[in-house]
Amino acid sequence: MQGIGCFRSVSDGGVRVELTAAATATAMTRGPLTIDVAESVEKKIERLISENPVVIFSRSSCYMCHVMKRLLSTIGVHPTVIELDDGELGALAALDISDGEGGTGAPAPVVFIGGTRVGGLESLMALHVSGHLVPKLRDVGALWD
Numbered sequence: 001m002q003g004i005g006c007f008r009s010v011s012d013g014g015v016r017v018e019l020t021a022a023a024t025a026t027a028m029t030r031g032p033l034t035i036d037v038a039e040s041v042e043k044k045i046e047r048l049i050s051e052n053p054v055v056i057f058s059r060s061s062c063y064m065c066h067v068m069k070r071l072l073s074t075i076g077v078h079p080t081v082i083e084l085d086d087g088e089l090g091a092l093a094a095l096d097i098s099d100g101e102g103g104t105g106a107p108a109p110v111v112f113i114g115g116t117r118v119g120g121l122e123s124l125m126a127l128h129v130s131g132h133l134v135p136k137l138r139d140v141g142a143l144w145d
Contacts, residue, residue: 045082048080048082049112049115050115052079052080053113053114053137053140053141053142054072054077054079054080054111054112054113054137054140054142055079055080055081055082055111055112056068056069056072056079056080056081056082056109056110056111056112057082057084057108057109057110057111058081058082058083058084058108058109059083059084059085059108059109060083062108062109064109064120064121065108065109067121068109068111068120068121068124069081071124071125071128072111072124075128075133075134075137075143076143077137077142077143079111079142084108109121111123111124113136113137113140113142114136114139114140
């Protein structure tokens with residue numbers, strides 16, 4: 001994981017960020033994200049979490065990740081999505097930001113709202129059902145009236 005590529009996702013309108021070595025210097029300078037190539041992976045992840053109102057760490061093959069992205073998209077939020085492959089899940093686990101909701105112990109999906117770890121799909125759904133998700137998204141600037 002030497003770089004971060006950023007591009008606008010066609011399917012859901014959100015920003016998709018990939019933490020891959022294949023990212024080029026040109027791809028890294030596009031979009032609103034600033035990248036320091038000498039920055040460690042952990043620092044990049046921490047900075048992405050702090051600079052973006054909603055960040056989802058996802059895997060493309062995970063149905064819970066898909067449901068999480070669809071829920072936020074339906075509400076009108078366009079999260080920054082960081083798609084991780086199996087080799088990159090270790091960096092996420094090393095930061096101790098996995099969802100902690102059991103299952104297979106996989107560290108994705110996990111969502112951060114306003115720089116704070118909300119957790120996985122179960123936590124996000126609990127916020128939504130309780131009526132606290134939309135106000136929280138408004139507070140961090142991810143959703144407007």
